[in-house]
Amino acid sequence: MIAQINFAGVPTSRVGFGCGRLNGGIHAAASSRLVEGVLKLGIRHFDVAPAYGMGLAEDVLGAALANEAVTVVTKVGIARPPQPGVKGVAQALLGPVLAHLPAVKARLVSKAVQSASRGQFGLEHVEKSFAESLRRLRRDRVDALLLHEAAPADVTAELTALLTDWQAKGRTALLGSGTGKVASGLTKFGEVAQYRWTSESLAEGVIDVVHGVLRYLPKVVEWTPEQVDDLALLGRDPADPLTHAGIAMTRVLALNPHSIVLVSSRNVNRIGALLRAIDWVLVSEPTETSCSTMQRILSNIAVS
Ligand SMILES: NC(=O)c1ccc[n+]([C@@H]2O[C@H](COP(=O)([O-])OP(=O)(O)OC[C@H]3O[C@@H](n4cnc5c(N)ncnc54)[C@H](OP(=O)(O)O)[C@@H]3O)[C@@H](O)[C@H]2O)c1
Incomplete structure (x- = not known):
């Protein structure tokens, strides 16, 4: 079973599904099947935004999740495409x-056109964007609302007042900030910090949601003899293509027990195989030796 985390009082899975490429239109049926498959695997956390899936990911997710007990995070700040x-x-x-x-x-x-859709943090835009997100997601609340690629100057007193009022009224359980950059490039806000994973970590008191563990996983062309020895210590098969991804995911999950790791794939079987390649015992009870062995394997792999 996937390790769980308490997300604003709601138990959810520590592996979340990133809906960045959940397309609608002619892909809607396949996208729905993907979400259903992901749910069957035990993933309960979903990260979406108005602009994802060419503007249709929230629609697909809203329809596919229906009354499922899951945690859903959406964002404000990057406009949905005018022609989703x-x-x-x-x-x-x-x-x-x-x-x-x-x-x-x-x-x-x-x-230039894409960057024009960014930085949409004016109150009018934010209010409209969130109302439309809730309608598309078929929910009256979300578990977290993130500022999407905000710059420090975007976080005005008026915006903070509006969002904290929504939080007080229960329209969102948590507030936060999300970026495609690494943690040092994140404009901090609220209780959720979402960023591209590196070995940096943020201050205590926030829930870290990290992405990019698979996307930026360097390719292993050939394991060195030292790495093969380390893999044997962890009981891993160097010939298994999922060994590397499994170790990286185990390491990231074990490193910060208050984090969620987002993954994305168009292939549900690939996600299932990845979840099986994670050592869940080590995730819940990491030992110093296993962690340092995993770290050694990962740091000895040159970034491509
Ligand atoms: N501003 C923000 O807050 C922000 C920014 C960036 C991302 N995000 C969120 O994070 C989510 C995930 O980001 P990401 O797409 O970078 O995540 P990721 O899961 O690290 O990368 C996905 C890529 O990894 C590939 N992949 C899947 N399984 C794999 C495996 N076992 N081994 C190697 N590669 C594998 C996928 O290919 P296949 O599809 O071919 O399987 C896909 O190309 C996004 O969807 C979004 O929800 C948020």
């Missing part, structure tokens, strides 16, 4: 123009 489901914001807005631009120029325009 169309491949990419820039293409939706500028498709015909982009088609006539050289590739490099087209990429620059596309980036």
